[in-house]
Amino acid sequence: MQRYASRNLDYLPHHFYNLKADLKELPPPTLNPATGQPLKPEELEPVFPKGFIAQEISFERYVSIPDEVREIYATFRPTPLIYAQKLVKELATPARIFYKYEGVGPTGSHKSNTALMQAYLASKEGIETLTTETGAGQWGSALAHAGSLFGVKIKVFMVRASYRQKPGRRIMMELFGAEVAESPSPQTESGRRFYAENPDHPGSLGIAISEAVELAVKNGRTKYSLGSVLDSVLMHQSIIGLEAEAQMRELGAFPDVVIGCVGGGSNFAGLAFPFVRYRLEGQTIDFIAVEPEACPSLTRGELRYDHGDTAGLTPLLFMHTLGMNFVPPPIHAGGLRYHGMAPLVSHLVKLGIVEPRAYSQDKVFEAARFFLKTEGILPAPESSHAIAAVIDEALKAKEEGKEKVILFNLSGHGFLDISAFDRR
Ligand SMILES: *Cc1c(COP(=O)(O)O)cnc(C)c1O
Numbered sequence: 001m002q003r004y005a006s007r008n009l010d011y012l013p014h015h016f017y018n019l020k021a022d023l024k025e026l027p028p029p030t031l032n033p034a035t036g037q038p039l040k041p042e043e044l045e046p047v048f049p050k051g052f053i054a055q056e057i058s059f060e061r062y063v064s065i066p067d068e069v070r071e072i073y074a075t076f077r078p079t080p081l082i083y084a085q086k087l088v089k090e091l092a093t094p095a096r097i098f099y100k101y102e103g104v105g106p107t108g109s110h111k112s113n114t115a116l117m118q119a120y121l122a123s124k125e126g127i128e129t130l131t132t133e134t135g136a137g138q139w140g141s142a143l144a145h146a147g148s149l150f151g152v153k154i155k156v157f158m159v160r161a162s163y164r165q166k167p168g169r170r171i172m173m174e175l176f177g178a179e180v181a182e183s184p185s186p187q188t189e190s191g192r193r194f195y196a197e198n199p200d201h202p203g204s205l206g207i208a209i210s211e212a213v214e215l216a217v218k219n220g221r222t223k224y225s226l227g228s229v230l231d232s233v234l235m236h237q238s239i240i241g242l243e244a245e246a247q248m249r250e251l252g253a254f255p256d257v258v259i260g261c262v263g264g265g266s267n268f269a270g271l272a273f274p275f276v277r278y279r280l281e282g283q284t285i286d287f288i289a290v291e292p293e294a295c296p297s298l299t300r301g302e303l304r305y306d307h308g309d310t311a312g313l314t315p316l317l318f319m320h321t322l323g324m325n326f327v328p329p330p331i332h333a334g335g336l337r338y339h340g341m342a343p344l345v346s347h348l349v350k351l352g353i354v355e356p357r358a359y360s361q362d363k364v365f366e367a368a369r370f371f372l373k374t375e376g377i378l379p380a381p382e383s384s385h386a387i388a389a390v391i392d393e394a395l396k397a398k399e400e401g402k403e404k405v406i407l408f409n410l411s412g413h414g415f416l417d418i419s420a421f422d423r424r
Contacts, residue, residue, distance in 0.1 A: 109412030136334030137169025228264025237270025
C-alpha cells in the first residue's frame with residue numbers, strides 16, 4: 001500500500017462545496033430573537049461582513065474560491081492524505097485507515113481554511129477590525145495569521161482558563177499582531193457581568209463570543225468572525241473532503257466510514273459533507289462525529305432553538321445544545337468546549353446520517369499516545385477524539401473480519417498542548 005497520496009496542486013479545489021444545495025429537507029431557519037421570525041440577511045449586517053452573509057445564505061452547490069485566497073491555500077494545501085500503515089499493523093486489523101492531516105496549516109489546524117476566507121471578505125469591504133473568541137487558541141491564531149496577511153486588525157477574547165494554561169497560543173497571536181484579552185474581561189458589558197463577580201472567572205466560549213459580538217455591534221468599522229458552527233464556515237472547510245476524495249481515488253480507495261471530532265462541527269463537516277453527497281445518492285457510507293463526554297451536545301443535548309453565546313446577543317440557531325449557560329469543565333480539548341453544535345451537523349444527526357459518540361478524556365489520551373507511537377505525529381487533544389473512534393472501528397472490523405476503509409480528519413497537531421500529555 002502506497003503510504004501518501006500526492007499533493008498535486010490540481011487537487012486543491014477552485015470551489016467550496018455547499019451541502020445545502022443537495023439536501024431535500026433543510027434545518028429550521030435561524031430566528032431573530034426580538035421578533036421570533038426567520039432572520040433577514042440584512043439583520044446580520046451589524047455583525048458580519050456583507051460578503052460573508054451572502055455566503056451564509058447561499059444555496060449554490062459550488063461557491064468559487066477567490067484567486068487571492070486560493071494562492072495562500074496553495075502555500076500549504078493540498079494537505080497530506082496518509083495511509084496509517086503502522087497504526088493498521090499494530091491493531092492487526094483488516095481495515096484500511098487513512099487520515100487527512102490538517103496540522104500542516106500555518107497555525108497547526110484546519111481553522112486557517114475559513115480564517116483566510118473571512119479575513120479576505122472583511123478586507124474587501126474595508127473593515128478595520130475583526131473581533132473573535134478563542135478557546136484553546138487555535139482559532140484565534142488562525143485568524144490572527146489571516147488578518148496579518150489581508151491587513152485586518154484582529155482582536156481576540158480568549159477564554160481565561162486557556163489564556164492562563166496555554167501562554168504559547170497567546171504569544172503566537174501577538175506575534176501576528178493581534179490584540180488578546182482574557183475573557184470575561186472588563187472591556188464589555190457582557191464580560192463585566194461575570195468579571196465583576198469574579199475577576200478569576202474561568203470563562204467559556206459562550207461568554208467570549210458575547211464579548212466579541214458586542215464590540216462589533218457597537219463599532220461600525222468592526223465586524224465579528226466565528227470559527228465554526230455557521231453554514232458558511234462548514235462550507236469553507238469542504239476543501240478538506242474534496243481534496244481527500246481526489247487523493248483517496250489516486251490511491252484506489254473510497255471510504256466506508258468517515259470520522260471526525262466535533263466542537264462546533266466544522267472540521268468534521270469539512271471532511272464529511274463532500275462524502276455525504278454520495279450517501280444522499282444512496283451509497284452506503286457511515287459518518288461518526290465524536291465529542292467529549294464532558295461536553296456532550298450531540299449525545300446529551302436537546303435539539304431546539306438556542307443562542308450561540310451566553311449573553312443572548314446572537315440569533316437563535318436550531319441545534320443540539322446543552323443550554324447557553326452551560327459552562328463545560330476545563331478539559332484539555334479546549335476546542336470542543338462549546339455548548340452548541342452546527343445546525344447542519346445537528347440536522348444530519350436527526351436524519352440518521354451521522355452517528356454521534358462521546359468519549360472520556362482518559363480514553364482519548366490513550367488513543368493519542370498510541371497514535372504518536374505508531375504514526376509519529378502528536379495529535380491535538382481535539383483530534384484525538386476522532387482517533388479513539390477510529391481505533392474502536394478498526395477493532396470492530398477485526399472482530400467481524402471486514403475489510404472496511406476508514407477515513408478520518410486529523411484536524412490539528414498537539415505541539416502547543418504538549419503539557420497536557422505530561423505524566424498522564
Ligand atoms: C477548533 C478545533 C476543533 C473543533 O472545532 P470544529 O469546528 O468542531 O472543527 C477540532 N480540532 C482542532 C485541531 C481545532 O483547532
